[in-house]
Amino acid sequence: MSPIKSLEDLKRVREEALEKRRVKANSGEIQIIVGMGTTGIAAGARETMKAILDTIEKDSLTGIIVTQTGGFGLDANEPIIQVIVGDQPKVTYGKVTAEVARQIMKEHVVGGKVVQEYVIQA
């Protein structure tokens, strides 16, 4: 990316990134966000992340983007993941151990059914 030299440049970069996002959302892609702040990692977010990636590889799933983010501020519920299917509202899960992550992958990401047991009501 070229350096930004004016407000117009900034606007252009922003528009491009927004466009990329719109394309992503429209394609019905599934986004999984894992909270990887210190509290999340201490509670086992790395294992959760690994379990998610393993499942994707083992079951050869496609159309899934896994990203990380900082903490959510809900430390009592770490590790936390969020699942966004296409343009549906995002679902936040708490206390997601590796095992729970595999269950969410199976039932929600593949099966399309939210795993109510672990949902955090904001």
Add this chain to the structure above:
Amino acid sequence: MKAVRSMVLVSSDPQSMNQGAQLVFDRLQQELKAFGLESEISLSMVGDVGRHDAVPMVIVYPEAVIYGPVKPDDVHFLVEEHLYKGRLATSLQAPAKELTGRIAWLSARRGTLPAEQRVLLRRVGVIDPNSIEEYIVHDGYAALGKALTEMTPEQVIAEIEKSGLRGRGGAGFPTGTKWKFVSKAAGARKYVIMNADESEPGTFKDRLLLEGDPHSLIEALIIAGYAVGAQEAYIYVRGEYMLAQERLRTAIQQAHEMGFLGENIFGTNFSYDIHIHSGAGAYICGEETALIESIEGKRGEPRPRPPYPTTNGLWNKPTLVNNVETLANIPPILHNGAAWYRTLGTPSSPGTKVYTILGNVNATGLIEVPMGITLREVIAIYGKGMRNGATFKMAQTGGSSGSIIPASLQDTPMDFDSFNKAGVSLGSGALLICDDNNCVVDLAKVLLNFFREESCGKCNPCRIGNQRGFQILSNIAEGVAVLKDLDDLELLAENLYQLSNCGLGQTAGAPIKDVLKYFRAEVEAHIRLKVCPSGVCPMSGKKYHI
């Protein structure tokens, strides 16, 4: 205290009691039961609420509506309208009045719900902290662009001053004023330092910002540098925050690639760079002058002040030192304007505040709410009630150097001025909530032990005073203290405050003062009866010889 959706407080000062507060309370209890609301609404008598013209008064949270004078026969209507149907019973509202004292802030709240309002944390937990693109999508670097291309440095400072932003490191110094000092200081070479040495036990708000939204801090640092006329900035990060350091490094590199750092930023002739300096674990290095010494490669000991860092800071040059959370406020203020910022919080302390909640509550974690909400609200709404339904006894604000707040002050709004008036301090925003299984002597002992360990030893009052304080408190905990020790402790606290060189020693006396002021009976029980009412202290009879 359980998790509730609403709280009802009845004033119970003598005047209210004369006017039938007890009857009102009893009727409320009956009516709540009749409507089947008793499990979701808490009801309590709260003593003097600071206003006596319309007693007895009934205050309903979270809307913070004051009703009064309430007669027992009004109660049915009030419960049905407000608590059952959810609309205000306006005919019963107390006359609007210029309020003073403990409920002065209620008028400032304008009857709004203290919902969590994420201004600083709006991107944390939403974006990928390692992606500058996502930051830009969420209005990132727009404030910087606006400042650099459309505003002069003076205008930037004026905007910050107008916003009324006050430092979030604990002292609450007006940020705009500090910026002005540095910008007016003589000398061409100036520095900006972001204090990210968050070492107060129980505070982790800065870490969340550093890890979750590093670019917002980079942006704020560049704006600060532009405003005060600095060429370089340092981020002093706590050594334990490895993840934060890694993400900051990535962010700085990305900012360089995009041209937000380096030469001629945004096509102007403003050039700027940011360095990261890792701390090595000393609590004292969170003190700004010790922090500066540490960056210079010397032993982390505070300098005598004045001269202040605003004129003689890093390498004896004018230096702006701001806390992470303070700086995180800058981009939203410039992006949305000072007038918008003023709509948040209370008039004397605008904006939001990030609190970390820990201790004996059901939900620990981190919240961002407008300034001026109360501890009672924090515990019931965000903490989801006390763990195991225990009784709230005290809270410790702001890590070790904050205050110990007794249950009687839980309706005091949490903003700088109200807390000052109540004689306690807000500190860095950690809220350690303790139930009645905790002993106040034990808590004070732990705190003094911390200060004793962390004192840098440069000045006598702090080095010796904290040691002495710890010994006296230990003797109380072991059941071998005498009453005269309490006088000594009081004098010691005063001396620590008056004579210490820097903030560490000055604040070390605060918890002792609070303990003696609010919990004297409990402390005296340790001495007179040789028992710890909470059953925590060992009471072994072992004596520390002083």
